[in-house]
């Protein structure tokens with residue numbers, strides 16, 4: 001049983017090394033249930049690595065992650081030893097986590113509906129009819145029912161990303177992770193993707209979003225974690241993190257990345 005006040009994801013002392021280089025240094029972070037948490041920070045600060053550890057696409061080198069109270073991938077035994085869990089326990093916890101990538105990663109030879117239903121049929125073992133019903137419902141959710149039978153090459157980048165979101169939603173995740181979901185899109189196409197994400201947030205989906213869209217983070221993120229050099233320097237509500245940016249690294253970062261929307265928002269009256 002999970003209570004509504006328990007964090008959806010609880011990260012303790014998480015570290016990650018590539019070879020001898022440690023890129024995450026003892027991250028502690030709680031991801032609030034039913035809220036949108038944005039991970040922001042300079043290029044190379046470790047945002048994507050942290051997100052990929054939460055998706056278990058990368059295995060952390062130290063520390064633990066609990067998802068809805070259950071250990072993901074590794075657990076710490078009472079004697080302090082960190083052990084890798086068996087594949088079944090890993091699969092069970094991972095199945096509650098959905099991921100949306102910067103590059104959409106759609107199958108080019110499948111229609112939008114085919115992309116959304118593929119894993120439902122092959123992994124979740126739904127009948128084709130049930131999978132298509134669920135797939136159409138999710139395409140409707142992202143406003144793309146009319147494009148269900150189009151191939152990715154016939155869709156705009158924004159539409160392809162919305163198909164990727166529908167595909168993740170069809171697997172009924174408890175937590176949805178986004179890795180720079182608008183970074184590959186022309187500026188005029190980012191709005192439609194951000195609007196879908198905003199709607200999911202309003203519906204109570206737990207989301208973690210790596211983004212350079214500071215305006216989106218400031219307006220839609222309920223929690224903001226600012227990473228720098230593999231550490232979380234600031235963590236709080238947008239008001240707490242943005243309204244008084246006295247931290248020199250944050251100020252420097254905002255000056256570099258601030259988009260127009262955020263500049264308006266953060267400008268003193």
Ligand SMILES: Nc1ncnc2c1ncn2[C@@H]1O[C@H](COP(=O)(O)OP(=O)(O)OP(=O)(O)O)[C@@H](O)[C@H]1O
Nearest residue numbers: 018023041042043044045046047048049050210227
């Ligand atoms: N597969 C890998 N092998 C070796 N080093 C890696 C690997 N992936 C990431 N790194 C390094 O880890 C550090 C953190 O990278 P990461 O991609 O997590 O940063 P980021 O904050 O998401 O950056 P960006 O905003 O540019 O995407 C960087 O120094 C990067 O070079």
